[in-house]
Amino acid sequence: MNVKLIDPSAFTPPYDRSLAAALAGAGANVELITSEFTYGPVPEPDGYEVSLDFYRRISPGARRLSKALSHFPEMRRLKRKLESAPDPMVTHYQWLTMPGLDRRLIADRHPRVMTAHYILPPEPNHRQIADARKLFGSMDAVVAHSRRGASRLTEEVGLPAERVRVIPHGAFDYLTRLPEEKPLPPELAKPNPAWDDGDPRPPVVLFFGLLRPYKGIEVLIRAAEQLATPTGEVAPELWIVGNPRMDLTELMEQTARLRLDVRWLPRFIEDDEIPAIMRRADVLVLPYLDGEQSGVLYTGIAFGKAMVVSDVGGIGEVAREHGVASLVDPGDAEALGGELSRLVIGPDAAEDRARLEASCRAAAEGPFAWNAVARETLGLYRELLP
Secondary structure, three states, X not given: OEEXXXXXXXXXXHHHHXXXXXXXXXXXXXXXXXXXXXXXXXXXXXXXEEEEEEXXXXXXXXXXXXXXXXXXXXXXXXXXXHHOOOOOEEEEEOOOOOHHHHOOOOOOOOOEEEXXXXXXXXXXXXXXXXXXXXXXXXXXXXXXXXXXXXXXXXXXXXXXXXXXXXXXXXXXXXXXXXXXXXXXXXXXXXXXXXXXXXXXXXXXXXXXXXXXXXXXXXXXXXXXXXXOOOOOOOOOEEEEXXXXXXXXXXXXXHXXXXXXXXEXXXXXXXXXXXXXXXXXXXXXXXXXXXXXXXXXXXXXXXXXXXXXXXXXXXXXXXXXXXXXXXXXXXXXXHHHHHHHHHHHOOOOHHHHHHHHHHHHHHHHHOOOOHHHHHHHHHHHHHHHOO
């Protein structure tokens, strides 16, 4: 079976390449059609082909404009390429850069699948619902990563239930076995001047990923006040790590007033830096205000981290059904602070974290293993092929 995975703007290279490797490992002939990821290295192809068919000639000085100008002809070339590809073949879209335009340009000779990485905002308007219906409705099948996502596709977007399939997101376990790992960055490794040489290492609460308004960082900062400890005790540290897509000035000023050490590392984090950061963290926190899924969640599962997450989208469903995280309502700083305190400085913190860590390990080896994801995905492909 020939499979074309398509992500023109390389929005989710870790997911794209993990799925491609898993499908190839299960016997499919896989080509990932994408563009160069400009922020840093990505996983090397493992049994599949990568074609950088998009945005190869864009101008660094006018990236957005030149990308927009090249997109239409490159989508037309993609359509011709797919229409001439041999059977049996499935085209599986991860993202479309300009959905309103692209849905009119995609090839229809072969079955078309799309993964609904994001479906709708919490309270969508009529235009957003109509746009989602047109985009997802142009596919022969749509993959959701949770039952909640599937219900939004059928009940809110209006897709027929038979065209929606729930297939889990895989744990990013490739990060746990990189051939080389970098040590902690100096910003995170340097000791606090207030420590004494004999002090134990302080526990670490980690926020990781793109820094965006919907990620709830302001809520986390308010919640972190509950992590302060009496004078003389080693207080936890809060690490906020990731590529900023927002102004951080006010948030940094807020953390400067907290009674604990807050360390910022606001830049893109390459794969080989992730293991040391994840392994040093005691608790991973996802205080999101919105979201369907998160690669950070599946990174935490792969590393067996105790987590506290907001009950949003499929994130809450995964936490509830697999016991991989403690759940709080989105935006509830008091509840978030209480759960972080319980897992970091509470009297039974080590035991409470150990239970979540064990659930993560079981989930990574079971329903969120990529070989299981590949089996279900190939099963869907076979149903769509003549």
